[in-house]
Amino acid sequence: MNKILITGAAGQIGVELTQVLRDKYGAKNVVPTSYNKPAYGKFIQHETCLSLDVRDASALAQLVADAQCDTIFHLASLLSAVAEAKPLEAWDINVNGLLNILEVARTYHCAVFFPSSIGAFGPETPYFNTPQDAIQRPKSMYGITKVSGELLCDYYYHHYGVDTRGLRYPGLISSTALPGGGTTDYAVDIFYAAVKNRHYDCFLRADTQLDMMYMPDAIAAAIQLMETKAATLKHRNAFNVAAMSFTPAQLAAEIQRHLPDFTISYQIDPIRQAIADSWPRHLDDGAARAEWGWQAHYDLAATVADMLKHITLNEQKINVKVPIKSFS
Ligand code: SER
Secondary structure, X not given: OOOEEEEOOOOOOHHHHHHHHHHHHOHHHEEEEEOOOOOOOOOOOOOOXXXXXXXXXXXXXXXXXXXXXXXXXXXXXXXXXXXXXXXXXXXXHHHHHHHHHHHHHHHXXXXXXXXXXXXXXXXXXXOEEEOOOOOOOOOOHHHHHHHHHXXXXXXXHHHHOOOEEEEEEOEEEOOOOOOOOOOOOHXXXXXXXXXXXXXXXXXXXXXXXXXXXXXXXXXHHHHHHHHOOHHHOOOOOOEEOOOEEEOHHXXXXXHHHHOOOOEEEEOOOHHHHHHHHOOOOEEOOHHXXXXXXXXXXXXXXXXXXXXXXXXXXXXXXXXXXXXXXXOO
């Protein structure tokens, strides 16, 4: 990786990944791009973030050619709940946008990182120890776009030799990026509500168990996979990665160990509950461990302690708006 283009740099993963890649590879070698103006200006300076719509193939090609990029972290995507509300737009951004990335990568010989998700599985998939190679019949539009993306990445590798690689992420928890319309976002919202109001009204049922990961592990996984020698990879795309698996009730109990007066109530959003109910509870990440040495460092206790520390500090420094619980 010498010159890195990031799409979706202002999004959930992009904000932190951009900073880590800049620290590691030098700011001038990282080109962050975003459709929306970076929303995290209060948290992170993205003064050099360029405007890019991944659906605009010629603008994308021009940028990659001008900057002489050799690697693309393609993060631009709609998350699950938004995709369910806007299925055609989700297909356009998540699938047609990826196709543009793969075409430009083929033309300019770039490696591509593509984040898939636990959402690429469906109710016919085994819920526990979900195998690396398992049946994939997702019921959400988000999941359909992610399976399509996995297959497109495989296709471009096998047919054109494009160095595509990717992970199936669990729900991601970030102390920097605010939630952006995902089903697992309750596990971020809850920290802001806990610090500010000592109460959270959760949109998933108390017993909804899902795979989760703290953002530093998610960022490390992406970079480690992209830095791995190609010869050691058998799967390449869509590696299952896992770190911890918990329910809203278990997360609330862990927060209460730090904030004993914190309380939680439940007001179920049927759309997000249905999505969550169709997703695996815990992925088997044996292939990632065996092929490129993947290992998570943050469990539930470490994540909660670190999140509360950072969110409390942020609250003291700036007047952060509490994320909106639901959307229409
Ligand atoms: N966190 C994502 C979502 O909830 C799933 O990958 O949409």
